[in-house]
Amino acid sequence: MTESAKTMPDTAAGPCKAPGPGDTARTIRLALIALFLGTVLVSFSGTMVRLSEVGPLATAFWRMALAIPVMFVWMAIEARGAPRRSRHRATPADFALLSLAGLIFGVEIGIWHIAIGLTSVANATLFSNFSPIVVTLGAVLFLAQPTNRRFLMGMAIALAGAVVLMSRSVQISAEHAMGDLLALSVSVLFGVYVLIVAYLRARFGTATIMVWTCAWASLALLPVALGWEDVLLPPTRDGWLIVVFIAVACQGLGQSLLTQALAHLPAGFSSVGYLVIPALAATWAWIILGEAIGPEQAIGGAVILAGVILARRGSR
Numbered sequence: 001m002t003e004s005a006k007t008m009p010d011t012a013a014g015p016c017k018a019p020g021p022g023d024t025a026r027t028i029r030l031a032l033i034a035l036f037l038g039t040v041l042v043s044f045s046g047t048m049v050r051l052s053e054v055g056p057l058a059t060a061f062w063r064m065a066l067a068i069p070v071m072f073v074w075m076a077i078e079a080r081g082a083p084r085r086s087r088h089r090a091t092p093a094d095f096a097l098l099s100l101a102g103l104i105f106g107v108e109i110g111i112w113h114i115a116i117g118l119t120s121v122a123n124a125t126l127f128s129n130f131s132p133i134v135v136t137l138g139a140v141l142f143l144a145q146p147t148n149r150r151f152l153m154g155m156a157i158a159l160a161g162a163v164v165l166m167s168r169s170v171q172i173s174a175e176h177a178m179g180d181l182l183a184l185s186v187s188v189l190f191g192v193y194v195l196i197v198a199y200l201r202a203r204f205g206t207a208t209i210m211v212w213t214c215a216w217a218s219l220a221l222l223p224v225a226l227g228w229e230d231v232l233l234p235p236t237r238d239g240w241l242i243v244v245f246i247a248v249a250c251q252g253l254g255q256s257l258l259t260q261a262l263a264h265l266p267a268g269f270s271s272v273g274y275l276v277i278p279a280l281a282a283t284w285a286w287i288i289l290g291e292a293i294g295p296e297q298a299i300g301g302a303v304i305l306a307g308v309i310l311a312r313r314g315s316r
Contacts, residue, residue, distance in 0.1 A: 102216025119179025134191025165300025
């Protein structure tokens with residue numbers, strides 16, 4: 001992490017004062033906690049989608065739409081806590097990027113769910129988790145966030161851990177080729193989304209970015225869900241509770257915490273941290289759905305964690 005990134009105040013969500021050494025260390029610790037809690041909450045989404053009473057695209061739509069009221073409340077609280085002089089004066093280009101981020105996120109989630117239907121869940125999970133490569137390259141080229149050999153080694157180890165994690169279930173065949181390609185496109189789209197949010201996070205608060213993301217993603221997903229799914233509304237109370245949980249916990253809190261962390265952590269390291277999500281998702285699937293965890297999953301999870309720790313040391 002560059003010195004300028006360490007000392008940059010959170011102009012979108014707090015006072016414009018340069019933090020001291022103690023404040024900076026505390027801010028980084030809080031950002032790491034936000035990254036960890038965000039990955040934990042987001043990792044529930046796969047299991048909850050499996051339990052949903054409506055199709056995956058309809059579930060994705062409700063995930064975005066039902067999170068909007070939560071984010072509006074957060075945005076009101078966030079705006080009240082920021083002094084007027086510190087608020088960023090948004091430009092048309094800023095609003096265009098906010099809209100683009102939401103559209104990309106909506107398209108990415110839609111393609112991800114379609115990919116699951118065209119290939120195995122393991123293939124889709126593995127190929128959609130190569131976004132750290134996109135984010136790291138983009139952070140160097142467009143965000144002026146330099147990298148080093150230790151970080152790159154940590155990223156490579158974490159990616160290798162993801163491959164080990166999914167090794168038992170991955171099937172490479174011509175039958176799955178289209179789904180695998182779509183999953184790879186998801187990793188590119190998500191990487192671009194992370195880069196845009198990392199850029200916007202210095203200009204807007206977390207809630208503002210998430211309101212725009214959820215609103216535009218909902219607009220992108222609604223017509224697709226109406227045309228693709230037979231049932232849009234959950235038929236039972238439990239079905240509604242599931243989509244509300246996904247919207248509030250996974251999207252409203254989980255993705256917001258990941259966005260919050262991007263204000264104080266390098267985008268490349270944050271994206272490597274997201275590789276913990278497949279390992280956690282396998283754990284929840286074991287606990288909730290009874291899907292067995294083999295030695296490959298345990299070894300892969302440990303390798304991912306080791307890679308994340310090394311990447312963190314390389315990004316200091």
